[in-house]
Amino acid sequence: MTILETDRLILRPWQERDRDLFFEINSDPQVMEFFPFRRDREQSDAFFDTLLERQAKKITYPAAELRSTGECVGFCGLHESDAEPPHIPAGTIEIGWRLATRYWGKGYATEGALAALDYGFTELGLPEIVSFAVHDNRRSTAVMERIGMRRDTAGDFDHSNIPDTHPHLRRHVFYRLTAADWRNKKGGL
Numbered sequence: 001m002t003i004l005e006t007d008r009l010i011l012r013p014w015q016e017r018d019r020d021l022f023f024e025i026n027s028d029p030q031v032m033e034f035f036p037f038r039r040d041r042e043q044s045d046a047f048f049d050t051l052l053e054r055q056a057k058k059i060t061y062p063a064a065e066l067r068s069t070g071e072c073v074g075f076c077g078l079h080e081s082d083a084e085p086p087h088i089p090a091g092t093i094e095i096g097w098r099l100a101t102r103y104w105g106k107g108y109a110t111e112g113a114l115a116a117l118d119y120g121f122t123e124l125g126l127p128e129i130v131s132f133a134v135h136d137n138r139r140s141t142a143v144m145e146r147i148g149m150r151r152d153t154a155g156d157f158d159h160s161n162i163p164d165t166h167p168h169l170r171r172h173v174f175y176r177l178t179a180a181d182w183r184n185k186k187g188g189l
């Protein structure tokens with residue numbers, strides 16, 4: 001995984017010392033408001049192990065660390081999609097974020113995401129990066145809009161992994177950003 005640095009953040013591979021923060025963001029009801037589950041410690045650790053293996057092989061969400069203190073604040077960055085959304089090919093690169101609540105409202109997700117987009121388009125040469133969220137997850141769609149992504153209503157979809165107990169979490173909105181639009185936004189190559 002390539003390490004990216006911004007003014008305030010380091011986007012880097014996950015390390016053993018991040019386990020507690022990872023559990024925090026996977027178990028906090030406020031952070032997980034738009035997910036149909038919370039992870040207990042055992043589930044979080046098992047998922048963390050998967051992430052450690054995955055990051056050695058594939059593009060996956062990097063840990064976001066504060067440069068000033070070395071604290072891990074959550075994750076932010078690119079991820080190789082698996083099965084969702086159904087209308088994009090597996091392997092499409094998406095962008096996403098999840099921060100512990102005490103780090104909300106400081107611009108960290110936007111700052112990290114802009115660096116990840118820059119890396120995706122300039123270093124990886126990606127033609128497009130996508131993102132999606134539960135339709136009323138406004139904090140997340142606000143990040144998408146701040147970094148210049150465009151809503152594609154034709155791409156909205158019902159997530160297949162949402163159980164019948166949580167029908168309000170099923171509908172997802174879809175955002176895209178092409179390399180061409182990214183370059184135009186940055187003032188051209």
Ligand SMILES: CC(C)(COP(=O)(O)OP(=O)(O)OC[C@H]1O[C@@H](n2cnc3c(N)ncnc32)[C@H](O)[C@@H]1OP(=O)(O)O)[C@@H](O)C(=O)NCCC(=O)NCCS
Nearest residue numbers: 031034097098099104105106107108109110132133139140
């Ligand atoms: C989605 C999520 C990462 C967004 O966090 P966020 O703090 O709202 O977004 P940012 O880090 O970009 O911060 C932007 C806010 O910081 C403010 N801010 C403060 N200092 C700032 C700075 N130096 N630079 C930029 N913005 C700053 C902005 O004004 C904005 O505030 P506002 O929401 O009141 O308009 C966070 O809510 C989260 O982790 N949610 C739970 C997980 C989740 O749902 N993930 C997405 C699944 S699709």
